[in-house]
Amino acid sequence: MGTHVDGLKFAGGSFSLFQEKPLRELIDLAHDYGVYVSTGGWAEHLLTHPDANSVFDKYLKKCKDLGFDVIELSSGFLSFPEDDWLRLVDKVHTYKLKAKPELGIQFGAGGDTPASDLEAIGTSDPGKLVNMGRKFLDAGVERLMIESEGITENVQSWRTDVVSTIMKELPSERVMFEAADPKVFNWYIREFGIDVNLFVDHSQIVQLSCLRQGIWGTADTWGLVQLLAHGFDAGELATARRKEAECNFSDKPARLLKANAPKETMLLSEHMVPTPQRQTAMDRLLNALEDHSADLEQQTTDDKDGTAPVPKVARLLRDGQGKFMYIGDSASLSFLQSVRRIVSLSIGRCEFTEDTSRHSMLEAFQSSSATQTGPLSAPPSNDEAQRLARQYVLATSPLLDLFDLEEFYPRLANWVENPTGDEDTVSSIFYLVLAIGVQVSEINQDLAEQYFISGRQLAFSAFTETPSLYTIQSYVLISMYMLGACRRNGAFMNLGIALRAAYAVGIHRKDANALFCARERRARERVWKSLRMMDLFLSASLGRPPATSDFDSDIGDQATIAGEQQRSQPEAQLSLCVVALCRIFDRILTEVYMRQVVSINVAETISNQHRAWVRNLPTFLSVQTERLSSKTLESMLAAAHVFGAYYWSIILLTRPFFIFRVSQYVRSKTDPAISSNDPIASASRIALFSDACVYSALRCLNIVDDLSRFEALPRRLPFLINSVFNSAVVLGAAFFAEYDNLLPLEEGMDKSEKFLGLFVPHDPHACRFYQIIKYLRGAVAEYVRRRNRQWMERRSKQVDQLFGQVGLTREASASNDNVTISRSGEQSAPTPLSPEKLATGSLSAQGPEQTASTGQSENDIWNTLCEPQGAAALPYDNTISTLTTTGIPIGCSPGGTLTTAQPGMGTDAGGQTPLSDVLFSENGLLYMAEDLSVFGLWGET
Structure with a gap:
C-alpha cells in the first residue's frame, strides 16, 4: 500500500460510522505501511455547533487518541475571517497534529452542487486563494488542499488559469489538487509532470499509478500484472483497493513520510531521509548511477597535456510516463546536477539539492484520444x-x-x-x-x-x-x-x-x-x-x-562567409550568421562533449571562431544590443534569438572550466589540505575561460531583459527560455566562488526570474525552470548568509585580539594575547540538517511529540462529539561532478587571499567581504583590456 499511497483520507465524517476498534486497526495498518491518515471536511460541520470551541477541542483530542495525523480544515459553506482560520491552524498544531486547509474559489464547494447553480453563485478571485495559502504556509502548514469545484469539477469549462496561478505563486511540493476524475488527473500529469501531488478516489489507485509509471491500464488484471512485473507485492495492491476510504496520491514512495513508530504522528514533509530497506528499485538505480559517476570522477587522474577523459556513465531520467531517457554531458539537466553537488558540498542539503523532481525530466504527453485520426480541422x-x-x-x-x-x-x-x-x-x-x-x-x-x-x-x-x-x-x-x-x-x-x-x-x-x-x-x-x-x-x-x-565546410569557408555577408541583403546576412553559429555548436559538441575530453587548446581554437563571428556581425544586428525605445518586437526578438544562441555556445564551451574552478574553490574551503593558492593557476587561462562563462550569462540576460516590456511577446519561446535558464544556473553557481563580490549576479538572477515568470502560466518548461531557479536562489541566500556571518566572526576575533574584549576571563584573554591573525583552518558552518543544527533546535522539529491520551476511551465517536456538553543528512562523496573537466591538471581557485592589507582595498559598502579577502589569482576578473577579446565579446584589440 505504502508504495503507491502517501496518505489515506476519510471523506467527510465517514470515520464516525466505524466502531472504535476497527477504526484503530485501520489507522494502525496505514501507519505500518508508512501512510499518514487524515480526516475529511468534518471540522466545517463542527464549527457550526453552538459551543464550537469546546466541541472542536474534544474532536481534536479524540482524533489524536485514535492516531489521526492530519486534520482537514475546509470552508466550502463557511465564511470566516482569515485570522480565525489561522487560529484554528494554531489550535490543531497545539495537539501535535498537522493542519491541512482546503482552499478553493467556489463558495458552496463540497456539496456536489450542479454547475449551473455554482455558476450563479460565482467564484472568488484566485489571488485571494494564493494570499490565504501563503499565510497558511507561514503559519506552519505543510500541505494545502485545492478544492476542485469551480476549477475542474461542476464547471462549464476548466479554469486552468487558476491552476497555473497556484503553481506559479505557491510551492508545488506543498500543494495537493483534488482530481477525482481520470480526465482531470491525466491533465495534471500531462501539464505538470508525474510529481504533481493529487488527491483521487480510492477506485483509481491502479489507473493513476500506471499512468505515473508509464504502463497505463484501467482493468484491475492489467494493473496487477504490471505491478507484479515491477516487483510489488500483490498484498499491497489488495490493501490499497479497500473501499472504506479515499486516498491521497503522488508518485513519491510513502517511505518518505514514515514515522519512527507505528502510532507516532506522521510528517507530511517530503524531506525525511529514506531508509535503505525501503528504497525502491528505481531510486536505487538512479542514486547508484549518480554515486558511480562521482566515484569515477574522483578516480580520474590528471593528464600532463591539459586533457582528461570524462566518466563514461549515462544519466537516466524518467520522462512524463515513467520511462527512462538518456541525458548526456552537455544537457542543461546534467549541468544542473553538477551545480547541485557543489551546493551540497558547500551548505549541505536544501530544497535545491533535494528537489523531488531531480530524477525526472518534465515531459508532457498526449491522451489516447488526441492521437486518433479523424476529419481535418477547417x-x-x-x-x-x-x-x-x-x-x-x-x-x-x-x-x-x-x-x-x-x-x-x-x-x-x-x-x-x-x-x-x-x-x-x-x-x-x-x-x-x-x-x-x-x-x-x-x-x-x-x-x-x-x-x-x-x-x-x-x-x-x-x-x-x-x-x-x-x-x-x-x-x-x-x-x-x-x-x-x-x-x-x-x-x-x-x-x-x-x-x-x-x-x-x-x-x-x-x-x-x-x-x-x-x-x-x-x-x-x-x-x-x-x-x-x-x-x-x-x-x-x-x-x-x-x-x-x-559536410562541405573547410577552413576557407570562414573567409567565404565573411565576403558573402558584406555583399548580401540583411535577410541573407542574418542567415549566414546562423550558419556560422551552427558550425560553432557543431565543434563544441563533437570536439568537447562527444570526445569526452577537454583541453585549453581546443577551447582557444573554438574561441577564434567566436571572434570571427563577432567581426562579421551585420551592423543592423549589432544595433539591437543597444537599449533603444524605437526598436520593434520583431527586430529585438530576432536579435535575442541570435545572441541568446551565441552566449549559450560560449557557456557550453567554458562551462567545464567554470565548474572545475568553482568546485576547486568550494573544496579549498571545506578541506584544508587543498590549497586555494595554486601556483599553476597563474600560468593558465582556465580562470579567463571560467570568467567568460559568467560574463556570457550576464550579457545573455541583459539581452532578454528588454523584451519584457512588450505585451505582445509570444507565450512560448523554447530557444530563449533554454538560454535564460542556463545563464541563471551559471550565475547561481558563481555565488559559491565569490563572483558576487565583483559582478552583479543578484541583478542577473532577478532578470532571469522576471523573464521566466512571464511564461509560467503558459509554458510547463518555463514553470519548472522558474521553480528550480527559486530553489537555487534559496541555496544562494543561505550560502551568502553563512559567508557573511563567518567573515563577521573572523573580523570580530581579530578586533578583539587587537583591543581585547570586555567580559572575557583572564585565562581566555591571556591565551589570546599571542595569537597571530590567521584566515586558514576555519570550520565551515553547519549544514541545515546537520546534528549541530538539530541539537540547537534552530530547525523545525522532525516530528510532533507523542502525547498520551488523557480522555476516557468511548465506544462511539459520534456520541463523544454530540454529548450534552458539546460535540539524518544523506551521505555524500567529497567529489564534484565536472562533466568534461575531470582531471584538468590546473589547480586554480578563485578565492586567493592576502596576508597583509593591500593599498586601495577597502571594505565593501554593501556589507560583503572586502576585496582583500576575495582577490582572485591573476587579479581574477580584473583582466587587462588586451585579455578580454577571447570570444569577441568586448571587441578586437
Whole structure:
C-alpha cells in the first residue's frame, strides 16, 4: 500500500460510522505501511455547533487518541475571517497534529452542487486563494488542499488559469489538487509532470499509478500484472483497493513520510531521509548511477597535456510516463546536477539539492484520444491565418527559416480559400504553421492541438511516398511544435525522420544543391540550415550526439562567409550568421562533449571562431544590443534569438572550466589540505575561460531583459527560455566562488526570474525552470548568509585580539594575547540538517511529540462529539561532478587571499567581504583590456 499511497483520507465524517476498534486497526495498518491518515471536511460541520470551541477541542483530542495525523480544515459553506482560520491552524498544531486547509474559489464547494447553480453563485478571485495559502504556509502548514469545484469539477469549462496561478505563486511540493476524475488527473500529469501531488478516489489507485509509471491500464488484471512485473507485492495492491476510504496520491514512495513508530504522528514533509530497506528499485538505480559517476570522477587522474577523459556513465531520467531517457554531458539537466553537488558540498542539503523532481525530466504527453485520426480541422479566415503565420515567424525567426515569406503568405491565402487544392504535404505545412501560431499566442491550446493533429495526420500519410522538401519541412514543424508543447523526446524522434528525408533528397551537399535553379537552391539551403539548427539545439540541450554535420565546410569557408555577408541583403546576412553559429555548436559538441575530453587548446581554437563571428556581425544586428525605445518586437526578438544562441555556445564551451574552478574553490574551503593558492593557476587561462562563462550569462540576460516590456511577446519561446535558464544556473553557481563580490549576479538572477515568470502560466518548461531557479536562489541566500556571518566572526576575533574584549576571563584573554591573525583552518558552518543544527533546535522539529491520551476511551465517536456538553543528512562523496573537466591538471581557485592589507582595498559598502579577502589569482576578473577579446565579446584589440 505504502508504495503507491502517501496518505489515506476519510471523506467527510465517514470515520464516525466505524466502531472504535476497527477504526484503530485501520489507522494502525496505514501507519505500518508508512501512510499518514487524515480526516475529511468534518471540522466545517463542527464549527457550526453552538459551543464550537469546546466541541472542536474534544474532536481534536479524540482524533489524536485514535492516531489521526492530519486534520482537514475546509470552508466550502463557511465564511470566516482569515485570522480565525489561522487560529484554528494554531489550535490543531497545539495537539501535535498537522493542519491541512482546503482552499478553493467556489463558495458552496463540497456539496456536489450542479454547475449551473455554482455558476450563479460565482467564484472568488484566485489571488485571494494564493494570499490565504501563503499565510497558511507561514503559519506552519505543510500541505494545502485545492478544492476542485469551480476549477475542474461542476464547471462549464476548466479554469486552468487558476491552476497555473497556484503553481506559479505557491510551492508545488506543498500543494495537493483534488482530481477525482481520470480526465482531470491525466491533465495534471500531462501539464505538470508525474510529481504533481493529487488527491483521487480510492477506485483509481491502479489507473493513476500506471499512468505515473508509464504502463497505463484501467482493468484491475492489467494493473496487477504490471505491478507484479515491477516487483510489488500483490498484498499491497489488495490493501490499497479497500473501499472504506479515499486516498491521497503522488508518485513519491510513502517511505518518505514514515514515522519512527507505528502510532507516532506522521510528517507530511517530503524531506525525511529514506531508509535503505525501503528504497525502491528505481531510486536505487538512479542514486547508484549518480554515486558511480562521482566515484569515477574522483578516480580520474590528471593528464600532463591539459586533457582528461570524462566518466563514461549515462544519466537516466524518467520522462512524463515513467520511462527512462538518456541525458548526456552537455544537457542543461546534467549541468544542473553538477551545480547541485557543489551546493551540497558547500551548505549541505536544501530544497535545491533535494528537489523531488531531480530524477525526472518534465515531459508532457498526449491522451489516447488526441492521437486518433479523424476529419481535418477547417482552416481559419484569411486574416486569422495571416496573423497566426506572423506569430509563428515571430517565435522562431531567424533560427527556424523554412520559407521565403514573400512566397509563403500569398500561398497561405490561396490554401485558406481552397484547402483541397494542394497536395497533402503542403496542407500539412500550413496546418502545422497555424498550430505553432496558436500555441505561442493563445492561452487555450485546444485549437493548436486540433491544427497539429490535422497537420501530423497529413504528414504521416506521405510515408508511402518519395521524400521531398515538403516532407522535411513538415517534420521540422512537427518537431518545433512538440518542443513548445514540452515533448522534447518526441521532438527529437520526429526530427530524425526529417534528417533521413534530407539525406535522401541530398540537401546536405552543396554540389547537389548547385544543380538546381537559384530559387530552388536557396529553398534547399534554407531548409538544411533550419534542420541543422534544430538538430544542434536538441542535441546540445539533451546531451545527445548530433545527427547532422557540415559536410562541405573547410577552413576557407570562414573567409567565404565573411565576403558573402558584406555583399548580401540583411535577410541573407542574418542567415549566414546562423550558419556560422551552427558550425560553432557543431565543434563544441563533437570536439568537447562527444570526445569526452577537454583541453585549453581546443577551447582557444573554438574561441577564434567566436571572434570571427563577432567581426562579421551585420551592423543592423549589432544595433539591437543597444537599449533603444524605437526598436520593434520583431527586430529585438530576432536579435535575442541570435545572441541568446551565441552566449549559450560560449557557456557550453567554458562551462567545464567554470565548474572545475568553482568546485576547486568550494573544496579549498571545506578541506584544508587543498590549497586555494595554486601556483599553476597563474600560468593558465582556465580562470579567463571560467570568467567568460559568467560574463556570457550576464550579457545573455541583459539581452532578454528588454523584451519584457512588450505585451505582445509570444507565450512560448523554447530557444530563449533554454538560454535564460542556463545563464541563471551559471550565475547561481558563481555565488559559491565569490563572483558576487565583483559582478552583479543578484541583478542577473532577478532578470532571469522576471523573464521566466512571464511564461509560467503558459509554458510547463518555463514553470519548472522558474521553480528550480527559486530553489537555487534559496541555496544562494543561505550560502551568502553563512559567508557573511563567518567573515563577521573572523573580523570580530581579530578586533578583539587587537583591543581585547570586555567580559572575557583572564585565562581566555591571556591565551589570546599571542595569537597571530590567521584566515586558514576555519570550520565551515553547519549544514541545515546537520546534528549541530538539530541539537540547537534552530530547525523545525522532525516530528510532533507523542502525547498520551488523557480522555476516557468511548465506544462511539459520534456520541463523544454530540454529548450534552458539546460535540539524518544523506551521505555524500567529497567529489564534484565536472562533466568534461575531470582531471584538468590546473589547480586554480578563485578565492586567493592576502596576508597583509593591500593599498586601495577597502571594505565593501554593501556589507560583503572586502576585496582583500576575495582577490582572485591573476587579479581574477580584473583582466587587462588586451585579455578580454577571447570570444569577441568586448571587441578586437
